[in-house]
Amino acid sequence: MSNAAEAMPGKAPVQSGARAMIEMQAVHKWYGEFHVLKDINLIVGRGEKVVVCGPSGSGKSTMIRCINRLEEHQQGRIIVSGIELTSDLKHIEAIRREVGMVFQQFNLFPHLTVLENLTLAPIWVRKLPKKEAEETARYYLERVRIPEQADKYPGQLSGGQQQRVAIARSLCMKPEIMLFDEPTSALDPEMIKEVLDVMIELAQEGMTMVCVTHEMGFARTVGDMMVFMDRGEIVERAPPAEFFANPKSERTRLFLSQILAH
Amino acid sequence: MASETAAIVVRPSRPAPWRDPRLRGIALQVVFVAVIAAIIGFLAYNTTVNLRRQNIATGFGFLDREAAFGIGESLIAYSPADTYARAFLVGLANTLYVSAIGIVLATILGTVMGLARLSRNWLVAKLAAIYVETFRNIPLALQLLFWWALLREVAPGPRQAWQPLPGVFVSNRGILLPVPHQDPAYLWMAVAFAIAFGIAYAVFRWARRRQAETGRQFPAGWVGLALALGLPLIVFVAHGMPLEMEWPVLRGFNFAGGTAFSPEFGALLIGLVVYTGTFIAEIVRAGILAVSWGQSEAAMALGLRPGQRMRLVVLPQALRVIIPPMTSEYLSLTKNSSLAVIIGYPDLVSIANTTMNQTGQAVEGIAMIMAVYLVISLLISLFMNLYNRSVALVER
Numbered sequence: 037m038s039n040a041a042e043a044m045p046g047k048a049p050v051q052s053g054a055r056a057m058i059e060m061q062a063v064h065k066w067y068g069e070f071h072v073l074k075d076i077n078l079i080v081g082r083g084e085k086v087v088v089c090g091p092s093g094s095g096k097s098t099m100i101r102c103i104n105r106l107e108e109h110q111q112g113r114i115i116v117s118g119i120e121l122t123s124d125l126k127h128i129e130a131i132r133r134e135v136g137m138v139f140q141q142f143n144l145f146p147h148l149t150v151l152e153n154l155t156l157a158p159i160w161v162r163k164l165p166k167k168e169a170e171e172t173a174r175y176y177l178e179r180v181r182i183p184e185q186a187d188k189y190p191g192q193l194s195g196g197q198q199q200r201v202a203i204a205r206s207l208c209m210k211p212e213i214m215l216f217d218e219p220t221s222a223l224d225p226e227m228i229k230e231v232l233d234v235m236i237e238l239a240q241e242g243m244t245m246v247c248v249t250h251e252m253g254f255a256r257t258v259g260d261m262m263v264f265m266d267r268g269e270i271v272e273r274a275p276p277a278e279f280f281a282n283p284k285s286e287r288t289r290l291f292l293s294q295i296l297a298h
Numbered sequence: 299m300a301s302e303t304a305a306i307v308v309r310p311s312r313p314a315p316w317r318d319p320r321l322r323g324i325a326l327q328v329v330f331v332a333v334i335a336a337i338i339g340f341l342a343y344n345t346t347v348n349l350r351r352q353n354i355a356t357g358f359g360f361l362d363r364e365a366a367f368g369i370g371e372s373l374i375a376y377s378p379a380d381t382y383a384r385a386f387l388v389g390l391a392n393t394l395y396v397s398a399i400g401i402v403l404a405t406i407l408g409t410v411m412g413l414a415r416l417s418r419n420w421l422v423a424k425l426a427a428i429y430v431e432t433f434r435n436i437p438l439a440l441q442l443l444f445w446w447a448l449l450r451e452v453a454p455g456p457r458q459a460w461q462p463l464p465g466v467f468v469s470n471r472g473i474l475l476p477v478p479h480q481d482p483a484y485l486w487m488a489v490a491f492a493i494a495f496g497i498a499y500a501v502f503r504w505a506r507r508r509q510a511e512t513g514r515q516f517p518a519g520w521v522g523l524a525l526a527l528g529l530p531l532i533v534f535v536a537h538g539m540p541l542e543m544e545w546p547v548l549r550g551f552n553f554a555g556g557t558a559f560s561p562e563f564g565a566l567l568i569g570l571v572v573y574t575g576t577f578i579a580e581i582v583r584a585g586i587l588a589v590s591w592g593q594s595e596a597a598m599a600l601g602l603r604p605g606q607r608m609r610l611v612v613l614p615q616a617l618r619v620i621i622p623p624m625t626s627e628y629l630s631l632t633k634n635s636s637l638a639v640i641i642g643y644p645d646l647v648s649i650a651n652t653t654m655n656q657t658g659q660a661v662e663g664i665a666m667i668m669a670v671y672l673v674i675s676l677l678i679s680l681f682m683n684l685y686n687r688s689v690a691l692v693e694r
Contacts, residue, residue, distance in 0.1 A: 104598075104599055105598075106595055106598060106599065129601055129603070132598065132599060132600070132601040133601040135599070136599070137596075137599040139592060139595070139596065139599075141592050143590075143592040143593060143595065143596035144596075145593065145596070145597075145611055145615075146615065147614045147615050147618075156600070156602075156610060156611075157600035157601060157602060159509070159513065160515075160602060160606050160610065161600065161601040161602060161606075162513075163513040163514060163515060164513045165509075165510065165511050165512050165513040166509070166510035166511070166513075167510070167511070168513070169513075202596075205600070206599075206600070209600060209601065
């Protein structure tokens with residue numbers, strides 16, 4: 037196990053902003069007539085953790101889905117890990133190899149066992165030998181604290197376990213960046229903590245992360261920067277302490293009062 | 299008050315027999331079986347009494363007698379001097395022949411149309427939709443008559459036969475195709491093909507093992523295809539490329555040589571394939587749509603290519619939705635082939651009809667048809683269920 041540990045990505049925490057891992061410049065997107073993203077500018081440095089929040093329909097999911105091209109932007113530039121996202125399939129593939137993503141609905145492959153879920157992409161995309169892929173997979177299952185579930189099918193696991201498998205599945209590709217799209221929103225309250233614990237650990241190891249979430253406790257603990265979006269725009273951005281203590285915009289204040297009310 | 303209620307509930311009491319669900323179940327089943335047995339008994343008694351009153355012999359003895367009627371087309375040797383049993387066999391062979399080819403072609407057509415209807419190309423999707431909506435909603439019997447009329451009435455006589463390709467003739471006598479002359483090269487090409495198939499399988503296994511060990515991938519599919527096409531081609535060239543064909547030639551009022559499909563067979567096959575293809579198209583489309591878009595997104599986010607996404611993630615999940623209804627389409631195609639009787643293709647039903655007219659053995663004839671279709675259907679069902687088990691999903 038120890039040599040597998042040495043091969044981990046982002047071993048040492050790097051000072052934030054050392055090099056831009058994600059750069060979005062004046063990004064616009066429309067769904068037909070509807071302007072979903074309006075002039076988005078965002079720079080995420082290596083090892084930086086950005087937490088994106090905002091009311092539903094504000095475009096936060098759409099924004100992070102643009103980073104690995106699950107959504108196409110129509111104007112502006114997006115540069116991920118030094119590669120510009122264009123319609124060039126080579127670039128898209130290269131970026132997707134470096135960017136892991138965790139979905140609200142887990143999206144595990146129900147016809148494969150947990151272990152097969154974890155080794156599928158390393159075998160077919162990274163072209164690893166099966167044995168090596170399985171070793172890595174078991175290492176990450178250990179990390180997300182469910183090594184005993186390796187041979188079960190996703191349908192046999194609880195929601196929290198499934199989401200941890202999904203995180204491990206992304207990590208098996210050894211990505212440089214992890215995107216989280218409301219990872220705890222579909223979970224029962226008692227399972228949220230087990231998923232957040234895994235995410236906090238990951239953050240403390242220096243992974244570059246962009247999380248769309250309303251877990252403000254998590255944001256305070258690990259966030260380097262808060263981004264507040266509303267109606268397709270980035271309304272405010274600030275370090276968590278400042279963001280929660282004295283939000284500048286009226287809209288931010290209103291939103292925070294609503295979600296922190298109880 | 300509360301303790302009183304509790305005492306009542308706790309007391310173990312047997313319900314009256316007519317309120318005990320278990321006893322009631324048994325009683326109902328006994329009654330049910332008795333009623334069914336009574337009905338069957340009455341029908342059998344009634345039939346024998348009626349047959350005896352009309353002096354009709356029962357039993358399958360007639361099968362050994364001479365059939366004394368001609369059959370238009372047959373896969374096995376047959377003449378009117380053969381027995382009824384042999385005539386039945388001819389009908390069975392014809393039914394199996396048209397059903398087997400029909401199932402293969404309908405699956406191909408249906409899959410292509412199902413995928414086409416999901417295409418992002420507007421024209422392709424709309425054309426597929428028009429095909430499905432048109433042919434699914436016209437009764438099959440009507441379609442068969444239409445295709446048959448097209449081939450039989452609209453097609454010209456042999457002398458003015460259409461020639462869509464050199465050597466291929468379409469006339470009201472059927473569709474004629476050229477066949478290659480007998481040549482030892484063809485046998486060796488078949489052998490080469492079989493060998494190539496074996497090698498391709500070995501390569502496939504080797505490629506899988508190597509990928510598991512080293513992670514390197516090997517285009518086993520392409521190599522296999524090259525082998526399967528290449529080896530027979532080499533044999534073909536080595537034998538000096540014998541390209542002589544036996545062409546259909548007009549002689550007198552009809553064609554000689556080549557091979558022919560009768561208009562009846564053609565109409566039945568086209569009708570069954572086009573009709574069943576619409577249902578298969580919808581099944582394939584539904585199966586693929588049943589796999590949520592999130593699955594594709596997860597596969598994309600992991601960097602899988604479109605082909606890998608389809609093969610490794612979407613198809614394995616779609617298949618488990620597709621297989622069970624596909625089984626019933628195969629069954630209904632086979633059973634629908636009995637509509638051959640209305641356009642005069644000599645399938646099992648058509649021949650049994652003639653037999654019953656000649657011998658009066660209607661009960662035996664119908665019983666044989668039913669038994670045969672039942673056996674065919676059960677066999678198809680068995681194989682499809684075995685296949686289904688191999689792709690089914692483990693849920694819990």
